[in-house]
Amino acid sequence: xxxxxxxxxxxxxxRTGRKPALWDMEARCExxxxxxxxxxxxxxxTPGGKEVLRRLRTRRDPKHAEAVTWYRAExxxxxxxxxxxRFAAGFEKVFMGMPxxxxxxxxxxxxxxxxxxxxxxxxxxxxxxxxxxLAAAIDGFARAEKLPAPxxxxxxxxxxxDGRPPVWVAWLSRHWPRLSTPTELPAP
Numbered sequence: 001x002x003x004x005x006x007x008x009x010x011x012x013x014x015r016t017g018r019k020p021a022l023w024d025m026e027a028r029c030e031x032x033x034x035x036x037x038x039x040x041x042x043x044x045x046t047p048g049g050k051e052v053l054r055r056l057r058t059r060r061d062p063k064h065a066e067a068v069t070w071y072r073a074e075x076x077x078x079x080x081x082x083x084x085x086r087f088a089a090g091f092e093k094v095f096m097g098m099p100x101x102x103x104x105x106x107x108x109x110x111x112x113x114x115x116x117x118x119x120x121x122x123x124x125x126x127x128x129x130x131x132x133x134l135a136a137a138i139d140g141f142a143r144a145e146k147l148p149a150p151x152x153x154x155x156x157x158x159x160x161x162d163g164r165p166p167v168w169v170a171w172l173s174r175h176w177p178r179l180s181t182p183t184e185l186p187a188p
Contacts, residue, residue, distance in 0.1 A: 002089035024086050026097030029079035029127055030115045031071060056114055071114065076126040080134050084169045087144035088156045096131070137167050
């Protein structure tokens with residue numbers, strides 16, 4: 001989606017003769033657990049996602065900890081992909097849209113309030129670690145480019161103007177969740 005959005009934006013800006021820097025102001029990295037009315041990719045709704053969300057919300061559920069572990073691992077994986085894909089599409093800066101979970105107050109009414117890099121007390125989730133690891137590896141990059149790769153592999157190379165060796169980032173382009181899928185979590 002990032003490459004398509006960037007292509008559309010550049011095409012429309014070209015009509016004005018301007019070439020401004022383009023920033024992504026609200027990147028997000030939560031797995032899609034439930035279908036939302038205006039979802040960009042309804043086919044990427046997590047199988048069993050409603051059950052995972054129920055278990056995330058129910059601390060007394062015997063599978064609560066397992067659901068949290070699965071969810072936060074997925075979120076970390078998605079976080080790295082979101083930033084890399086956006087840089088490869090041409091965004092010069094990317095900002096995380098949701099720094100902390102919204103699981104209290106009015107935010108708890110959201111379809112999925114578990115959207116942050118940290119819990120509401122500031123304790124970092126694995127996605128925070130994924131983002132800081134990625135940021136340390138690519139800090140100061142001059143160019144990010146998506147390269148041809150074998151089928152079902154996404155490959156991005158970050159190069160640096162100061163002569164540092166390139167950083168390569170790759171992932172499987174399949175869009176289903178990794179690790180144990182939520183449907184494999186045993187019923188209570």
